[in-house]
Structure formats: C-alpha cells, structure tokens
Amino acid sequence: MENKESLKKDMLKEIEIIQEIIKRMAFNSFMIKGWAIQVSRFTIGLMTMGTKI
Template sequence: MDDKAILKEYMLKEIDIVQDIIKRMAHNSFMIKGWTIILVVATLLLKGAKIQVLIAFIPLLVFWFLDAYFLWQERIYRKLYDWIINNRLKTDKDLFNMNAYRFKDEVQPILKTMFSITLGLFYGSIAILTIAYAAILFLINQ
C-alpha cells in the first residue's frame, strides 16, 4: 500500500469518528429540547404561589444555554470534519486528533449561538408562552 492509500483509509476512519460525535451532539440537543418542554410545563402546572410561575424560567434558561453549547460544539466538529476532508490526503498532521477546539475561533461564540434562528425561535417561543401564561395567571388571581 502506498502512502495515499493509507491516508485515505485513515481519512475514512476519522470521518466516521467525527460523524459519530456530531450525531451524539445532535441527539443531545434533541433530548435537551424534550426535557425543556417537560420541566417548563411541569413547573407551570404546579399550583402554588404566583411567583412559582417565574421558576419555570430557570430550566428554560439553563437548557437554552446547554443546547447552545452542544450546537456550538457540533459546529466546531463540523469544522474538524471539513479540515479532515480538505487536508488528510495531503498530510498526516494531527492524525486522529479529535480535539476540535482548535477551530473554536472559526465559529460563533456560545451566546451568539443561543440567539441563532434555530435556538432563538424554539426557546424564544417557549419564553413568550411562559410570559403570556404568567400574565394571564396574575390577571386572573387579582
């Protein structure tokens, strides 16, 4: 086997590993969205003091940030994937190096990711609905 064939074999293995990592990040994001809905709704359904409605924002904000973190990591690993595709057949530098943080400056920061369209619409709509529910609850109980 020549060097090109070996590097191609390594590239295919590296791509598989990175794709599995990206799939895990996407699955984590999906699970976080489910848990967000469950915990926010469960918190809103608890009957108690009026201020208890505001507690629903705690899991919303925590999971919103956590989901942004996973999306941020997924984007970093996509940069690693692109690097492997473009460079692996040319060099064996960073062979099987799955530390994708070397690409963190090439993607948006986590806070900007939080307010991206994909996350902003999902979590923003939950926040708006929670605020509307709290307003209705406060008006009814006056």
C-alpha cells in the first residue's frame, strides 16, 4: 500500500515537472513569434522605403 502511495506521489511530481516544461516552451514560443513579427514589420518597412534611407 505504501509503495502505491509513493508511486502516485512520484507520478504527480513528474506530471508537474512536465507541465512546467510545457508552460516554459509555450511562453518562449509566444516571445519568439512576437519578435519575428516585429522583425518582419521592420524589414517590410525598410523594403517599402526603397532607397530613401
């Protein structure tokens, strides 16, 4: 019985760790997408200006 409790606690801890990893990956993905949008807007802005720089 005690072994099952220990196994259950270990499984819950492992699931918590995996959830934290997924949260961190989702946040990083969100930040990268934001930066990519800004860089593309900047690049498109420079391209539309042509040789006016």
